[in-house]
Amino acid sequence: MSKDLKKEKMLAAKEAVKFIDDNMIIGLGTGSTAFYAIMEIGERVKNGLKIKAIPTSNETRELAKSLNIELIDINKVDSIDITIDGADEFTSDLLLIKGGGGALFREKIVASVTKKQIIIADSSKKVATLGKFKLPIEVIPFASYYVLRQIESINGKGKIRMAADKEFLTDQGNYIIDADFGLLKDPKSLATALTQIEGLVAHGLFIGLTDMIIMGNEDSVMIFD
Numbered sequence: 020m021s022k023d024l025k026k027e028k029m030l031a032a033k034e035a036v037k038f039i040d041d042n043m044i045i046g047l048g049t050g051s052t053a054f055y056a057i058m059e060i061g062e063r064v065k066n067g068l069k070i071k072a073i074p075t076s077n078e079t080r081e082l083a084k085s086l087n088i089e090l091i092d093i094n095k096v097d098s099i100d101i102t103i104d105g106a107d108e109f110t111s112d113l114l115l116i117k118g119g120g121g122a123l124f125r126e127k128i129v130a131s132v133t134k135k136q137i138i139i140a141d142s143s144k145k146v147a148t149l150g151k152f153k154l155p156i157e158v159i160p161f162a163s164y165y166v167l168r169q170i171e172s173i174n175g176k177g178k179i180r181m182a183a184d185k186e187f188l189t190d191q192g193n194y195i196i197d198a199d200f201g202l203l204k205d206p207k208s209l210a211t212a213l214t215q216i217e218g219l220v221a222h223g224l225f226i227g228l229t230d231m232i233i234m235g236n237e238d239s240v241m242i243f244d
Contacts, residue, residue: 027141027235032056034233034240035103035137041069044096046129047083048104049076049122052139056103061086073099075129076122077190093129102133106140107152107223109232111243114206118155118223121180121189127221130228138232145234150202155223157193160186162218166196169216173209175200193220 032055039045039060047057057079064070064087071091074080083090093099104126108116115138117123130136156177158166163179170177177198180187186194203209210224232243 022142022237024141024143024235027237028052028139029055030235030238030240031139031141031233032059032103035139036060036063038101038135038137039063039068039070043070043100044091044098045070045072046099046102046104046133046136047072047074047079047088048102049074049079049126050105050120052105052141053079053103054082056139057082057086057088060103061088064088073129075104075125076120079122093132096132099129099133101135101137102129103137103139104130106138106144106225106232107155108146108149109138109140109144109229109243110146110149113229113232113243114149115225115229116149116152116154116223117225118157118195119152121155121187121195123155123223124157124189124191124193124221127225127228130225135231136229138229140232140234142234142236148202148204149206149224150200153197153199155180156196156198156213157189157191157220157222158196159218159220160192160194163194163196166216166218169219170196170198173200173212191220
């Protein structure tokens with residue numbers, strides 16, 4: 020019998036939202052799994068929870084506003100108490116690939132200033148080794164061809180993400196390159212190599228940025244920390 024991944028996402032989201040208390044600054048992730056956490060937060064706000072939130076995308080901002088979640092500019096805070104976000108792949112030692120939804124740059128900035136980063140996921144996202152999911156890389160459009168060639172020089176193959184027959188644009192007005200490096204035997208070294216490429220804004224390897232992963236698993240949750 021196949022697993023109910025929607026149910027697993029909802030279970031993980033409900034568990035993560037339990038960590039939120041009054042007067043916290045909360046980071047709101049982007050994507051299909053983060054959606055359930057935001058809906059749950061909205062329900063708690065309706066019932067009296069007092070928080071301020073920082074969205075990681077325009078899509079998340081609109082959802083939060085529709086739920087009357089008070090928003091605050093990230094440049095007005097020194098840190099974020101808790102961020103709840105999803106992942107495209109993760110390992111049990113808290114290595115992630117993110118960016119399938121195209122918000123990786125903002126997600127990485129928010130994660131970098133967060134005290135407790137909680138990732139929620141269904142069981143299909145857990146892998147032994149990262150890399151089956153292509154690695155999203157956000158690039159300045161002016162540098163896109165150069166970055167593609169640099170990706171090739173470190174044994175990757177990249178394609179600019181398209182949407183409706185034109186280049187997909189992030190909320191920052193950048194392109195996304197989806198890069199295939201095969202299974203990643205050494206993701207930390209790859210992350211270091213990518214950060215040295217001029218014109219590359221952010222890559223989807225999240226290393227050392229996660230404190231806890233809550234994974235829905237059939238009727239329960241598993242926690243990795």
